[in-house]
Amino acid sequence: MPSPLRVALVGGGSIAEHAHLPAIRDLAGEAEAVAVVDVTTEAAQAFAARWDLPYAGDDLDAMLAEVGPDLVVIASPPSLHSAQAVAALKAGAWVWCEKPPCLSLAEYDAMTAAESEGGPYAAIVFQQRFGPSARYVRERIASGALGTPYVAHCQTTWFRDDAYYAVPWRGRWETEGGGPAMGHGIHQLDLLLDLFGEWREVRAMAARLARDVRTDDVTTALVRFESGALATVVNSVLSPREVSHLRLDLSGATLELTHLYGYTAENWTYTPAPGAQEITWPPPDDRPSSHLLQLRALLADLREGRRPDAGGQDARRTLELITALYKSALTGETVRAGEIGPGDPFYTSMHGGLSDRL
Structure with a gap:
């Protein structure tokens, strides 16, 4: 695995600004924020400028193809979570998804169906x-x-x-x-x-x-x-x-x-x-308790290729x-x-x- 691990954010709202980015920055050397995707390119560029991120855009698939992140943090509205998580997992990225994880058990099962043995896996933000x-x-x-x-x-x-x-x-x-x-x-x-x-x-x-x-x-x-x-x-x-x-x-x-x-x-x-x-x-x-502690544990799981705590059936219950x-x-x-x-x-x-x- 690369060091630091490359992290992309989907959604540049308050939770990304005040919880996820600070946690990533606190783990400098272990993780590095490299991209943001938001509802418009302008919103993404404004977020990227504040945090000095090299990539900003409004197309998740394009970002996944161009950047190839190791971890995608999903901080968008809940109705988008499942489809975005599936896209990231299929692109080979691990996922850390804000709560609520999705709109239904069917959507959650679609997320876990896109996982692979040994990773990538999806974890839910249950800090x-x-x-x-x-x-x-x-x-x-x-x-x-x-x-x-x-x-x-x-x-x-x-x-x-x-x-x-x-x-x-x-x-x-x-x-x-x-x-x-x-x-x-x-x-x-x-x-x-x-x-x-x-x-x-x-x-x-x-x-x-x-x-x-x-x-x-x-x-x-x-x-x-x-x-x-x-x-x-x-x-x-x-x-x-x-x-x-x-x-x-x-x-x-x-x-x-x-x-x-x-x-x-x-x-x-x-x-x-x-x-x-x-x-x-x-x-x-x-x-x-904090996003930071969960992120640190998730990065360790990512490097070891093991299913993270607060993922799979553990989070489904x-x-x-x-x-x-x-x-x-x-x-x-x-x-x-x-x-x-x-x-x-x-x-x-x-x-x-x-x-x-x-």
Whole structure:
């Protein structure tokens, strides 16, 4: 592999400007941004000028052919993710795709079908699971040091006003895929699954209460895990006091993570159960969760030709849970893991043709 690895960006918006490019620059010597593709050549050239990138254009296929990047970062609107990821993978580039990964399980499966054994692979931007303190908690849960998982609460209660949804692709099933479960709560949901493991079934409700959107603006759900543990989930864009909160109750301890968009070890609270064997606390690594840490791990996987964390079936289960959440909310039924596949209307659309029930 070349050194540094050559990285191209698709989409020159805020997330690329404030998260992806700084992370790439922090890994100078390991990665180098060499190209940007945006909706117009003018927009791409303006972005390239700010970051001193040698290539700018509005044609993804042309960029892939001319530049031949090792990694393509997809930071475009969600409706474009799947097709752009497939194009990059078929051109031989690895992919790092912003959330939500795509609009449906069908689109996600099309992405993974374009992968090859040993790479290229696609990974989803689920940076919260890469926080060292969360990794520390995950290892302690997996080892049994914290006992049996019992109960969890996963809360993403944020505030987005009508001006936020004035951007044409937001709040529309056909361009964003869903409401706050897809565009906001997906990070906390992914972290919950990363810590508590496989889910078994979900019962949910969704509503459009206040915002001028076609999707929902709030969802709630009950989730049962394969371990038998139960969880409550709340996703909202109507909450003036914003918080991201995860609470895990196990037989040996309660762990709580309270933050907004990122965390360090200081954002966790550890309460051992009476008489339980205690773990070392706080976690020894206090670095914040970040795009940087996930990108560093992804580059290592790329060089070794191994499937990255937050890719393949590992990331699919998060999207499957959200799909099942919407199916349950719109049908009133309990939905079980593995039941949504080809032939199910929810396989190709988050609303399954039932969006009028909101």
